Amino acid sequence: MKKQLLPLIVLLFVFNLVLGQEETVSKVQPKYQKEIDKLVKKKSIQQAFSIIDELEPDTHKHLVELTEIPAPPFLEHKRAERFSEMLKEAGADRVWIDEVGNVLALRKGKDSTTTIALDAHLDTVFPEGTDVKVKMVGDTLYAPGVGDDTRGLVMVLTVLKAMNRANIKTTSDVLLVGTVGEEGLGDLRGVKHLFKKNEPKIDSWIAIDGGELGRINNQALGSYRYKITFKGPGGHSWGAFGLANPHHAAGRAVAYFDDAARTYTASGPKTSYNIGRIGGGTSINSIPFESWMEVDMRSVSPDRLIEIEEILITETNRALDDYNKLVDKGPKLSVDIEKIGDRPSGELSPELPLIQRSMAATKAFKTEPFLTRGSTDSNIPISLGIPAVTLGRGGKAGGAHSLGEWWVNDKTGPESIKLALLILVSEAGLE
Structure with missing residues (x-):
């Protein structure tokens, strides 16, 4: 039966x-x-x-x-x-x-x-x-x-x-x-x-x-979770001033992603995003060698989840490229985009x-x-x-x-x- x-x-x-x-x-x-x-x-x-x-x-x-x-x-x-x-x-x-x-x-x-x-x-x-x-x-x-x-x-x-x-x-x-x-x-x-x-x-x-x-x-309710880490050489906040700063690039990525994701989630099947944790750096007077953030995205629709994931990756890479154009001293930054959660x-x-x-x-x-x-x-x-x-x-x-x-x-x-x-x-x- x-x-x-x-x-x-x-x-x-x-x-x-x-x-x-x-x-x-x-x-x-x-x-x-x-x-x-x-x-x-x-x-x-x-x-x-x-x-x-x-x-x-x-x-x-x-x-x-x-x-x-x-x-x-x-x-x-x-x-x-x-x-x-x-x-x-x-x-x-x-x-x-x-x-x-x-x-x-x-x-x-x-x-x-x-x-x-x-x-x-x-x-x-x-x-x-x-x-x-x-x-x-x-x-x-x-x-x-x-x-x-x-x-x-x-x-x-x-x-x-x-x-x-x-x-x-x-x-x-x-x-x-x-x-x-x-x-x-x-x-x-x-x-x-x-x-x-x-x-x-x-x-x-x-x-x-x-x-x-x-x-x-x-x-x-499906969700994707990411850890995004911007990496640079690090250095003294005074003596190495001018070197690329991962925090500054990460801040740009947060702003870019928030602007694009806010527009995207304003309509259509319910989809959410949240930057839940941010970290990195060793002291107030040190240029950090890395800046990381953890991002949670959820949606009732599998297609929407894929689309907001693409927005995160696109805006992160845009932030990296735009920031690196401003770097004229020392090496440029890199970014690791790691998927740490996948619930269908x-x-x-x-x-x-x-x-x-x-x-x-x-x-x-x-x-x-x-x-x-x-x-x-x-x-x-x-x-x-x-x-x-x-x-x-x-x-x-x-x-x-x-x-x-x-x-x-x-x-x-x-x-x-x-x-x-x-x-x-x-x-x-x-x-």
Whole structure:
């Protein structure tokens, strides 16, 4: 049945402003609502829901424990090791850590020809040495990374526990995943590795990463990131005055790019640009030998992303050429233009069975589903035309990517875990 439905996948690339909105609403087809309503009444599913409620103290304990294990970009291994132990303790059939550091846990189905993945990412945005001790004030947990995405990890863990204790059997294999490199310059390296290697072959992808109950991310916000470095000889600000100054050229490049990009982004499908970091130089009285900047560009349209990338490269080279024409002492400047991030855009049709099931399951919890666009692990399978959604973590949260990040459990906390389990089982098939 599922193999017959898979050709319904339609990749829609966005070319108008309306589709560039953050949220869209789509109708649930009656057949999928009937399917979910029937599934949710099954004794094993109801038992799993009760177990999730019973496991709330353990879920809380594991959230605190994992949050307090640092997982800086490219240094997720300690958290990965502990998470893999937890998955083993929860009864996964097989648990391993792959070449790039992803944690993978297999729960075998009756028919192992298809695999459905449930994912959350291991890494946080916070550098090594950040205080990640959890502080509880009333019912609020404060700690860097407590929501994004440690909460997602414990949801994956609790789903596995509930399925095992309720003796839920699925047709497809279920793969529980903790990915590395989702944040920042990690550039989705964990999920890119999984789909590049394609072992085990993943047929549907369900990620948990941010947002409230009801959020279903089926649209991938693409981004390109660059590090641009102007280089020169450097020297003393007085004694070597007149030598080429990389900062001066970089300033010209910023102005040129901003002027051209501002005009470009004023119309058409939503596209953004940002120069997030600038650095270089050794002291106030030294001509720097290099000046670098990091640039983030995003768009709902793959074509627009390519076009604003071309604007960046063109205006950078124009700035270099124009500045070098003014240099009459010593060597001229050079520039390195390095691509340091590439997240593809894309969109999956709301008619896709996984998305229909996700919306129908959300309605089963008396919540209206809404479709969103975001930059998550799902970008990769979405761009490949593989069924994929990203679900919200539930609860209430704030301060993501800040030292003041917080998360509060409420009734949508356990409901978000039940929802993830229901969507996973509906896609994997209940035996």
